[in-house]
Amino acid sequence: MDAATPVLEIDGLKTYFGSQDGLVKAVDDLTLTLRQGETLGLVGESGSGKSVTSLSVMRLLPDRAATIAGGKITYLGRDLVKLPEKEMRNIRGSDISMIFQEPGTSLNPVFRVGVQVTEGIQRHKNVNFAEAKRQTIELFSEVGIPEPERRFFSYPHEMSGGQKQRVMIALALACDPEILIADEPTTALDVTIQRQILDLLRDLRDQRGMSILFITHDLGVIAEIADNVAVMFRGRLVEQGPVEQIFDNPQHPYTKGLLACRPKLESTFRRLPTVSDFMTAEKLSDGSYDIQELEMSQAAILKLSSTGRGRLLHPKKELDEIGHPFSEIKADADLKTVSQGQRPLLKLEKLKVYYPIRTGLLRRVTDHVKAVDEVDLKVYRGQTLGLVGESGCGKTTIGRAIVKLVGITEGNIKYDGVDITTLHGERLHRFRGNVQIIFQDPYSSLNPRMTVEGMLVEAMRIHGISQKRSDCRERAAQLLVEVGLETIHLRRYPHEFSGGQRQRISIARALAVKSEFIICDESVSALDVSVQAQVLNLLKDLQEEHKLTYVFISHDLSVVKFMSDMMAVMHAGKIVEFGPSEAIYENPKEDYTKRLISSIPSDSIELIREKVAKRKTLRQQRAAE
Numbered sequence: 001m002d003a004a005t006p007v008l009e010i011d012g013l014k015t016y017f018g019s020q021d022g023l024v025k026a027v028d029d030l031t032l033t034l035r036q037g038e039t040l041g042l043v044g045e046s047g048s049g050k051s052v053t054s055l056s057v058m059r060l061l062p063d064r065a066a067t068i069a070g071g072k073i074t075y076l077g078r079d080l081v082k083l084p085e086k087e088m089r090n091i092r093g094s095d096i097s098m099i100f101q102e103p104g105t106s107l108n109p110v111f112r113v114g115v116q117v118t119e120g121i122q123r124h125k126n127v128n129f130a131e132a133k134r135q136t137i138e139l140f141s142e143v144g145i146p147e148p149e150r151r152f153f154s155y156p157h158e159m160s161g162g163q164k165q166r167v168m169i170a171l172a173l174a175c176d177p178e179i180l181i182a183d184e185p186t187t188a189l190d191v192t193i194q195r196q197i198l199d200l201l202r203d204l205r206d207q208r209g210m211s212i213l214f215i216t217h218d219l220g221v222i223a224e225i226a227d228n229v230a231v232m233f234r235g236r237l238v239e240q241g242p243v244e245q246i247f248d249n250p251q252h253p254y255t256k257g258l259l260a261c262r263p264k265l266e267s268t269f270r271r272l273p274t275v276s277d278f279m280t281a282e283k284l285s286d287g288s289y290d291i292q293e294l295e296m297s298q299a300a301i302l303k304l305s306s307t308g309r310g311r312l313l314h315p316k317k318e319l320d321e322i323g324h325p326f327s328e329i330k331a332d333a334d335l336k337t338v339s340q341g342q343r344p345l346l347k348l349e350k351l352k353v354y355y356p357i358r359t360g361l362l363r364r365v366t367d368h369v370k371a372v373d374e375v376d377l378k379v380y381r382g383q384t385l386g387l388v389g390e391s392g393c394g395k396t397t398i399g400r401a402i403v404k405l406v407g408i409t410e411g412n413i414k415y416d417g418v419d420i421t422t423l424h425g426e427r428l429h430r431f432r433g434n435v436q437i438i439f440q441d442p443y444s445s446l447n448p449r450m451t452v453e454g455m456l457v458e459a460m461r462i463h464g465i466s467q468k469r470s471d472c473r474e475r476a477a478q479l480l481v482e483v484g485l486e487t488i489h490l491r492r493y494p495h496e497f498s499g500g501q502r503q504r505i506s507i508a509r510a511l512a513v514k515s516e517f518i519i520c521d522e523s524v525s526a527l528d529v530s531v532q533a534q535v536l537n538l539l540k541d542l543q544e545e546h547k548l549t550y551v552f553i554s555h556d557l558s559v560v561k562f563m564s565d566m567m568a569v570m571h572a573g574k575i576v577e578f579g580p581s582e583a584i585y586e587n588p589k590e591d592y593t594k595r596l597i598s599s600i601p602s603d604s605i606e607l608i609r610e611k612v613a614k615r616k617t618l619r620q621q622r623a624a625e
Contacts, residue, residue: 013071041226103164114152162193220601253279270308310334386564440522442502500531
């Protein structure tokens with residue numbers, strides 16, 4: 001087949017779900033074409049129909065809940081919708097394979113990862129276990145898993161997130177598929193691991209000549225890998241075209257909004273634009289949407305850059321000591337420094353958190369994992385300190401140590417002048433009322449058996465805000481409105497909300513006890529870019545209104561730069577670079593920081609054109625061969 005040959009054609013696909021509220025048109029009249037050797041990027045927010053499209057292609061929809069109500073899915077002339085299940089099983093995994101979004105839940109925790117890959121090879125290639133094992137080890141080596149012979153015998157929990165995603169890629173490639181469907185394969189991964197996965201998929205696509213349907217909510221990632229882009233909104237296709245065209249001259253307001261709301265390192269915005277700044281969408285009686293474009297004027301853009309909280313840096317003397325003199329910092333009109341002599345609200349001194357490594361029959365301690373190794377940090381009242389680094393660098397351990405969820409090995413943690421390492425009982429209880437934490441996954445941190453009202457009221461009564469249920473309920477309703485929800489949501493359970501709404505509930509719970517210091521631990525890393533923008537804006541608004549102090553933990557340097565006043569870059573348990581967030585971006589001093597910055601996906605039109613030109617040259621060379 002040549003590059004112009006369609007390998008997958010979706011024509012008028014309609015995938016509907018039955019629910020108590022009526023028919024849900026998850027995918028409504030979708031038409032797409034994926035060609036040989038091409039990467040087609042499918043983009044949209046959660047609920048847009050991206051994943052349902054991929055599950056429709058793979059025929060993995062739940063039988064009772066969903067139905068393909070119309071349309072064709074043609075793979076090399078065969079209509080997959082009408083194909084008998086027995087024949088579909090031969091295609092699934094062999095000709096068309098899929099990388100699912102969360103490798104931790106996609107891999108069976110009770111089987112070794114190598115065995116899980118050999119099972120697919122034996123099923124589709126009819127070879128013995130020894131040959132399947134040899135091919136699996138070759139695949140592990142091809143996708144960049146270190147020590148593939150040893151890792152063959154590892155269980156999923158013994159591997160990092162990036163390594164598990166590589167196992168999923170090996171599993172998908174095991175039978176040399178013509179089409180690879182990658183459903184959010186880099187969501188919530190570190191930017192450096194994300195870069196490695198994107199590079200790996202590009203190389204494998206070019207070496208094997210396969211086609212990729214790449215699903216994501218992040219147009220920055222799409223810019224790195226896609227040849228063509230299709231944008232979905234509420235089940236419908238709203239725009240499609242070559243990647244260069246979509247980024248250089250987007251036509252639909254929804255596409256414009258998705259492009260604008262992603263934080264960019266070079267941006268000077270104090271507030272992020274959201275999709276609602278570009279369009280309104282009113283649902284009609286037939287289930288479709290009446291979309292009206294809104295004008296994003298220069299005045300509105302200027303307002304985003306000038307309205308909102310300014311930055312608050314460390315005292316000038318401390319800036320001099322860390323090598324970032326205030327006189328050299330590019331100062332905004334309301335850039336401020338903490339007054340000299342003011343006491344830090346939080347101070348970490350030579351903090352160490354070590355975990356013992358036990359080996360042998362008697363489980364003796366033979367070594368330690370130095371999760372946090374001699375960390376010194378100060379956070380002043382009203383500041384936002386950004387902690388950035390890859391998974392395993394110690395960011396989350398510091399956050400948990402601050403609220404005494406993990407014990408410390410050595411050092412001190414002082415809050416408002418009090419050493420919290422000695423607190424227990426009632427004093428610790430009062431401290432935790434002042435200091436709250438918002439976890440990465442709101443679904444697992446919210447009690448699934450309690451309503452929103454129950455969770456908020458419980459927190460208030462435990463911390464003595466009020467013992468009257470009516471007062472607590474009234475405050476809970478006010479908090480929901482404050483975080484952008486409605487009072488009718490009080491009676492609902494966590495599973496009835498979207499990811500962004502659940503994160504807003506977590507924020508409301510942190511505020512319910514009248515806290516003054518909040519640790520945001522990867523609180524937006526798994527959210528759609530549009531929802532992420534809304535939550536980041538909300539956090540900034542609440543900080544200004546309630547005079548809050550934040551420690552903002554993330555692996556995404558662009559998000560940390562947008563949120564934080566001061567930034568600490570962590571690597572292997574240590575702070576390798578510290579200073580004002582703007583200054584670190586403008587002039588990073590450490591190679592590790594430079595590597596983090598260079599790993600962030602870029603949607604620069606110049607870089608996109610360069611990638612497109614390279615792809616065309618490579619295709620011409622392959623055609624000539």
